[in-house]
Amino acid sequence: MLPASTPADGPTGPRSAEHLPPMPDPSIPSHLPTAAFLAAIIDGSDDAIVTKNLQGIVTSWNRGAERVFGYRPEEMIGRPILTLLPPDRQDEEKHILARLQRGERVEHFETRRVRKDGRLIEVSLTISPIRDANGAVIGASKIARDVTELKQARDRLQRHAAELELKVRERTARLEESLAELEAFSYSLSHDMRAPLRAIQSLTEIVVEDYGERFPEGVPLLKRVIGSAARLDRLIRDVLSFAQLSRTDIPLAALSADAVVRDILRERPEYHPPHADIVVEGELPPVIGHNASLTQCLANLIDNAVKFVSPGVTPVVRIFGERTGDRVRISVRDNGIGIDQQNRQRLFEIFQRLPSSSGYEGTGVGLAIVRKAVARMNGTVGVDSAPGLGSTFWLELPAVTP
Amino acid sequence: MKDAALLLLAEDDELDVMLLRRALKSVELPNPVEVVHDGQEVMEFFQQRLTQPDLPLPALVVMDLKMPRRDGLQALEWIRSRVELRAVPVVIFSSSAHRHEVRKAYELGANAFLVKPPSLGERAEIARFLKDWLRLNRTALDELGSRVG
Numbered sequence: 001m002l003p004a005s006t007p008a009d010g011p012t013g014p015r016s017a018e019h020l021p022p023m024p025d026p027s028i029p030s031h032l033p034t035a036a037f038l039a040a041i042i043d044g045s046d047d048a049i050v051t052k053n054l055q056g057i058v059t060s061w062n063r064g065a066e067r068v069f070g071y072r073p074e075e076m077i078g079r080p081i082l083t084l085l086p087p088d089r090q091d092e093e094k095h096i097l098a099r100l101q102r103g104e105r106v107e108h109f110e111t112r113r114v115r116k117d118g119r120l121i122e123v124s125l126t127i128s129p130i131r132d133a134n135g136a137v138i139g140a141s142k143i144a145r146d147v148t149e150l151k152q153a154r155d156r157l158q159r160h161a162a163e164l165e166l167k168v169r170e171r172t173a174r175l176e177e178s179l180a181e182l183e184a185f186s187y188s189l190s191h192d193m194r195a196p197l198r199a200i201q202s203l204t205e206i207v208v209e210d211y212g213e214r215f216p217e218g219v220p221l222l223k224r225v226i227g228s229a230a231r232l233d234r235l236i237r238d239v240l241s242f243a244q245l246s247r248t249d250i251p252l253a254a255l256s257a258d259a260v261v262r263d264i265l266r267e268r269p270e271y272h273p274p275h276a277d278i279v280v281e282g283e284l285p286p287v288i289g290h291n292a293s294l295t296q297c298l299a300n301l302i303d304n305a306v307k308f309v310s311p312g313v314t315p316v317v318r319i320f321g322e323r324t325g326d327r328v329r330i331s332v333r334d335n336g337i338g339i340d341q342q343n344r345q346r347l348f349e350i351f352q353r354l355p356s357s358s359g360y361e362g363t364g365v366g367l368a369i370v371r372k373a374v375a376r377m378n379g380t381v382g383v384d385s386a387p388g389l390g391s392t393f394w395l396e397l398p399a400v401t402p
Numbered sequence: 403m404k405d406a407a408l409l410l411l412a413e414d415d416e417l418d419v420m421l422l423r424r425a426l427k428s429v430e431l432p433n434p435v436e437v438v439h440d441g442q443e444v445m446e447f448f449q450q451r452l453t454q455p456d457l458p459l460p461a462l463v464v465m466d467l468k469m470p471r472r473d474g475l476q477a478l479e480w481i482r483s484r485v486e487l488r489a490v491p492v493v494i495f496s497s498s499a500h501r502h503e504v505r506k507a508y509e510l511g512a513n514a515f516l517v518k519p520p521s522l523g524e525r526a527e528i529a530r531f532l533k534d535w536l537r538l539n540r541t542a543l544d545e546l547g548s549r550v551g
Contacts (some may be wrong), residue, residue, distance in 0.1 A: 190497055195497055197520065209522070230520060
């Protein structure tokens with residue numbers, strides 16, 4: 001296994017474990033007892049470990065070097081290190097040698113080298129000067145690690161990241177486009193659909209006002225036209241506010257749910273005796289939310305509680321709040337018609353009106369607005385109910401923590 | 403005593419013109435109402451007024467947003483770009499209150515933003531608001547008028 005021709009000036013470096021102890025190496029002082037041990041470590045390394053003199057001639061070649069570059073020791077020792085440099089990188093050696101001569105190390109220098117079979121590989125080089133007993137630089141040790149796979153993996157990762165980035169950007173653009181379309185749609189909905197509705201309602205009102213006395217038997221029919229137009233207008237407005245909920249920024253802050261509820265109750269005469277019996281039990285705990293959104297939610301819940309009672313029944317509504325851990329649940333309990341189990345899921349979906357709700361005014365959007373607005377405030381909604389036993393609608397929001 | 407100043411209504415929808423006229427009549431607004439039908443006509447109206455200084459500027463402009471040729475916002479922007487017209491009060495009277503539009507209208511110098519209501523009752527309320535506004539509000543045009551006249 002010995003090289004056929006050992007160059008006169010070239011030491012045979014550590015090569016293989018079978019050859020331990022190695023040939024005496026003039027560059028390693030023989031009094032060092034660990035030379036053989038070090039040689040074994042070097043030979044066992046996965047990395048290519050090579051030494052060269054200042055003329056760039058290879059002076060030792062370990063087994064790692066054999067594997068990384070494909071050359072056997074006898075093929076490289078005594079040959080110029082330039083053999084390993086691709087034609088377009090031959091200049092590198094000049095710079096490396098210049099640095100070595102100044103006594104500097106080159107660390108983790110990423111470059112390309114060419115193997116015996118002509119294949120280019122990516123390597124990370126660490127090159128340090130070797131000095132003689134007087135400290136003069138006489139050569140260099142060079143550790144080369146094959147990072148081809150690492151580099152390929154890194155490149156793949158970067159490519160994937162770039163592709164992902166591109167995809168995200170494309171999808172965001174598409175999403176923004178759909179949102180803009182939705183915006184344009186809701187704009188024309190509000191303008192173009194509400195204008196003819198206004199005409200129907202206003203003109204019918206004029207007919208009732210100006211000619212109603214002459215045709216009293218037609219007035220109830222015309223009033224139904226007016227009522228229908230008003231209801232459709234309310235529906236369009238509800239759908240618009242539902243659509244706007246997903247786009248509008250709602251800044252969240254600590255707020256008094258108690259004040260919100262009491263403001264709602266104060267403003268509506270139909271929430272007071274003799275029309276209804278509504279009581280806020282105790283003081284509702286403060287929550288983290290958005291004032292206008294919470295007002296809309298609770299107004300919708302109270303409105304439903306008062307609305308869905310059997311004919312002739314005075315609505316009895318209790319509003320109460322309780323804090324559990326970091327959540328606050330605000331409940332609105334009514335004495336209304338109640339909801340059976342199977343319909344409870346559909347209740348919060350848009351345009352869902354239960355069969356039991358026919359005969360009651362409504363657009364089928366109110367609870368969908370509640371669910372969406374509460375979700376945007378990081379909360380949840382729900383209902384406990386049974387037919388004939390009333391319902392308790394509740395919403396849960398983050399509590400204000402001191 | 404001189405006649406009450408003009409109210410200029412810019413509205414392309416004949417029904418809306420009729421409804422507002424009716425509402426203004428029901429609250430007995432003393433001011434005469436002149437109607438133009440789009441933003442372009444608003445500009446032509448003012449251009450004519452500016453070449454004839456003996457004709458007073460309107461006490462109030464009530465303007466729809468969505469109009470052919472030039473819309474309400476464009477007309478408003480033009481009005482506010484003319485030094486002589488900058489102080490003319492403009493009330494936007496639109497069928498919707500899209501929040502971007504409301505903001506844009508105020509940024510361009512609108513003095514109020516009203517939404518066309520669906521019922522006659524609410525429309526009468528708006529007519530009353532305009533009448534009270536004209537009666538109670540002091541505008542820069544009053545000052546101008548007293549100086550010129």
